[in-house]
Amino acid sequence: xxxxxxxxxxxxxxxxxxxxxxxxxxxxxxxxxxxxxxxxxxxxxxxxxxxxxxxxxxxxxxxxxxxxxxxxxxxxxxxxxxxxxxxxxxxxxxxxxxxxxxxxxxxxxxxxxxxxxxxxxxxxxxxxxxxxxxxxxxxxxxxxxxxxxxxxxxxxxxxxxxxxxxxxxxxxxxxxxxxxxxxxxxxxxxxxxxxxxxxxxxxxxxxxxxxxxxxxxxxxxxxxxxxxxxxxxxxxxxxxxxxxxxxxxxxxxxxxxxxxxxxxxxxxxxxxxxxxxxxxxxxxxxxxxxxxxxxxxxxxxxxxxxxxxxxxx
Amino acid sequence: xxxxxxxxxxxxxxxxxxxxxxxxxxxxxxxxxxxxxxxxxxxxxxxxxxxxxxxxxxxxxxxxxxxxxxxxxxxxxxxxxxxxxxxxxxxxxxxxxxxxxxxxxxxxxxxxxxxxxxxxxxxxxxxxxxxxxxxxxxxxxxxxxxxxxxxxxxx
Numbered sequence: 195x196x197x198x199x200x201x202x203x204x205x206x207x208x209x210x211x212x213x214x215x216x217x218x219x220x221x222x223x224x225x226x227x228x229x230x231x232x233x234x235x236x237x238x239x240x241x242x243x244x245x246x247x248x249x250x251x252x253x254x255x256x257x258x259x260x261x262x263x264x265x266x267x268x269x270x271x272x273x274x275x276x277x278x279x280x281x282x283x284x285x286x287x288x289x290x291x292x293x294x295x296x297x298x299x300x301x302x303x304x305x306x307x308x309x310x311x312x313x314x315x316x317x318x319x320x321x322x323x324x325x326x327x328x329x330x331x332x333x334x335x336x337x338x339x340x341x342x343x344x345x346x347x348x349x350x351x352x353x354x355x356x357x358x359x360x361x362x363x364x365x366x367x368x369x370x371x372x373x374x375x376x377x378x379x380x381x382x383x384x385x386x387x388x389x390x391x392x393x394x395x396x397x398x399x400x401x402x403x404x405x406x407x408x409x410x411x412x413x414x415x416x417x418x419x420x421x422x423x424x425x426x427x428x429x430x431x432x433x434x435x436x437x438x439x440x441x442x443x444x445x446x447x448x449x450x451x452x453x454x455x456x457x458x459x460x461x462x463x464x465x466x467x468x469x470x471x472x473x474x475x476x477x478x479x480x481x482x483x484x485x486x487x488x489x490x491x492x493x494x495x496x497x498x499x500x501x502x503x504x505x506x507x
Numbered sequence: 508x509x510x511x512x513x514x515x516x517x518x519x520x521x522x523x524x525x526x527x528x529x530x531x532x533x534x535x536x537x538x539x540x541x542x543x544x545x546x547x548x549x550x551x552x553x554x555x556x557x558x559x560x561x562x563x564x565x566x567x568x569x570x571x572x573x574x575x576x577x578x579x580x581x582x583x584x585x586x587x588x589x590x591x592x593x594x595x596x597x598x599x600x601x602x603x604x605x606x607x608x609x610x611x612x613x614x615x616x617x618x619x620x621x622x623x624x625x626x627x628x629x630x631x632x633x634x635x636x637x638x639x640x641x642x643x644x645x646x647x648x649x650x651x652x653x654x655x656x657x658x659x660x661x662x
Contacts, residue, residue, distance in 0.1 A: 387574065394570035399562055429573065436577040444581050449589055 209257035209354055216257075220250040223292060226299035236298055242290045249286035252278045256357055266353055269412045273420035274427070279357045280334075281431040284364035285372075289438060293375030313378055323370040323381050323389040330367035331396045333359065338400055344409045367393065372439050383443055390439070394432050401425035520659070523593040524652075526582035527600020531648075533576030535607035536568070543624070565615075595655035602648015608641035 223246045230238040255261055256275040264271030293312065297305050311317060319325055337343035337356065346352050369375065371386045405421030408414050583597055612634065616623055624633040 391567070391570045391574060394573065395563070395566040397566075398569050399566035402562060402566070432570075433573055433577065436573060440577050440581040444585060447585070 209262065212354060212358065213254055213257045216250055216253050220246060223290070223295060226295055230295070230298060238295065238298070242295075245286045246290035246292070249283045249290060252283040252286060253361065257354070269409070269416040270419040270423060273423045275357065276360055277423060277427040277431070280330075280360035280364040281368075281428065283361060284368040285431060285435055285438070287365055288368045288372055288374050291374045297376070312376070318379050320366050321370045321373075321377065321379075323386050326363070326366040326370040327389040327393050330363045331393050333363055335396070335400060338404060338409065368435065372435060372442070374438075374442070386439070390432075390435065394428070397428045397432075398425055401428065520596055522582065522586040522589065523596040524600045526579050526586055527597035528603040528606075529575040529579030529582065529600075530597075531579075531601040531603025531605075532607045533572050533574075533579055533603075534601075535604045535611075535644075536572035537576065539607075539611060540569075568615075594658055595651050599648055599652035599655050602645050602652070605641050605643070605645030605648055608644060609638060612638040612641055 224243060227238040227243050227246075230236050231240075256265070256279045261271050261275050261278070265275040266272070293308075296308055300308065337346065346356065369377075370381070371390045373380050373386075401421045401424035403421075404424065405418050408417030412420075586593055586597075612624075616634070616637075623630055624637050
């Protein structure tokens with residue numbers, strides 16, 4: 195991309211409100227989590243707080259600092275910024291379960307309002323794997339593989355808008371594939387895995403295309419470096435998404451009551467403790483679903499059992 | 508709730524075997540990418556004369572490789588928690604190593620012509636070695652499977 199005079203200042207100027215918003219949200223998250231962790235509170239896992247803070251770091255790295263400054267001028271930096279904001283930050287945000295935290299921390303009335311919002315038609319559509327996957331993959335291809343899109347990537351004024359778009363699209367996609375927050379309308383594991391597979395394939399094909407055919411105004415070296423960053427960076431985050439996805443499925447499909455009914459009658463203390471912990475977690479989840487899926491009965495709980503059947507070969 | 512009856516049945520063979528198979532496929536694909544693409548640089552993930560169809564199929568294969576690796580390890584863990592005696596079956600499933608190698612050697616290299624093993628050299632010894640290694644891995648997997656079944660029969 196051609197360097198624009200004074201673009202760094204522009205980037206920071208437009209990025210500041212987004213950065214401030216991200217900081218406010220992160221502080222609100224941490225405050226709510228810390229309140230829940232107080233003695234007598236319902237508790238909140240520390241790793242989720244770490245994920246939220248790391249997500250903030252990933253987003254802010256694309257708004258200020260060397261990557262942000264280079265992003266309009268250097269295609270490789272541009273790609274690193276898009277990877278951080280479109281893949282890494284969304285995964286960290288989804289894993290930090292902000293929806294669950296909000297439902298737990300808010301009073302009953304706002305919590306009900308939030309759960310109504312989560313159940314509404316538009317949110318349902320936006321978090322459907324097919325819709326979110328098409329939006330995410332489609333906008334990526336439009337941006338990097340069409341003349342219109344390539345004319346936009348060089349525009350520093352639009353740069354932050356594109357970043358915001360990819361952050362939102364990335365969050366929708368990741369949340370639709372790895373639903374950590376309660377979702378009364380969760381898709382089957384098979385559909386989510388298929389959508390992920392197709393999106394990952396489209397991602398790697400586009401990376402190779404950029405590697406082989408540098409976008410106009412980009413040097414071959416920049417394009418190849420950008421393509422490699424997209425290809426391998428996408429792989430690493432994709433692998434992390436898969437691990438979270440399968441780990442959650444692994445927990446959801448654990449054989450229940452096995453240890454208690456085991457013929458040998460011997461269950462190790464550790465397994466017993468794990469079982470108890472899982473049961474406790476189930477109970478908490480169910481409590482949240484009573485809020486979210488009030489009209490659906492224990493909607494999501496059914497979803498989990500449905501998946502159990504899916505997974506069994 | 509899964510009824511505890513499930514425990515009374517003998518541990519499924521398909522589960523550990525399938526897990527090993529998936530891990531084997533994913534592992535060999537990863538070895539191909541890391542050793543031959545990155546370390547040796549013999550062939551790249553994209554060659555200039557790769558067709559569009561080849562590019563898309565390669566992308567799908569690459570994504571499937573990631574899924575296979577992760578799914579394989581979680582299935583293995585799942586098989587283990589369902590019945591601790593898996594015998595040699597996960598290892599026998601590693602014949603997936605040979606399956607992928609042979610697929611890569613015959614379909615990717617020869618049919619789709621995505622890339623060759625190496626360029627500017629006489630290809631024949633490389634192809635023979637590549638596919639010979641694949642056949643060897645396959646054979647080891649089959650032997651392990653036969654031994655595993657025999658052991659299971661004996662109890």
